[in-house]
Amino acid sequence: MNRTIRTAEDVLTLLDKLFPSAEAFWDRFYADRPADRPFFAPKPDENLASYLDRGLVSPAPTGAPARALDLGCGLGRNAIHLASLGFDVDAVDISSTAVDWAEERAREADVGAGPRFHRASIFDIELPHPQYDLVYDSGCLHHLPPHRRVSYLALLDRVLAPGGYFGVTVFAAGAMGSERPDAELYRLGSLEGGLAYSPDELRLLFRDFEPLEVRPMAAQAPDSALFGVPFLLTALFQRTASL
16 A cells, blocks of 8 residues: 555654664664763763752642653663652653663662653653653754654643643754754755754744753763763753643
8 A cells, every 4th residue: 555644643654764763773872881972971960950959840749759751761860860859750762772771770779669661762652640740851852853843742742741840951053963954854864963953943942831941051070970061952941830
């Protein structure tokens, strides 16, 4: 059969096929454990720690732990940190290699119940909770092809609780990542290692949320307890309390 497209999701799935398999790439990426990659460091993002330390994020409902969802969790750096602070954490990654390693790290960190790790696409996962007080993404968005921003916004609309917080880190325009126009990426059939975003592009993409802070990630020294590299852009948004 040659005429199989009936829905918007059928179109998105077709466009996915114009780019290499993300699952295969990330399995290879995380299989090389000895590699000197900054994202392998078992440290939380400095901006996430800062949001919590400064009280910018205070989503805990009375009498229950705050729920957090980590999108594209990788080796669980941020999920483990949130669990150590008492958050009820679900963490999702498309790479089974990353999830296996993340679970090892969570056991080593001994953070009580710890995060629940899920090997799945963030767009297909069936989560244990309908909504979350905090949704955090450290490096997932900038590896999505342009058409999947539609799916990403739909996901946030579904899982981010009223009054909840959304934090994201992406490659910073002018520092790292491809700055080609979206249309060119389809002609190339490549995301060129990840897409760069400017502060204005993030504000436009998430214009339905209130921007609380948009800034470059603060670089951290090698002996810091936090992760920070200057080629990333960080942003924190809040969803309106009433829908």
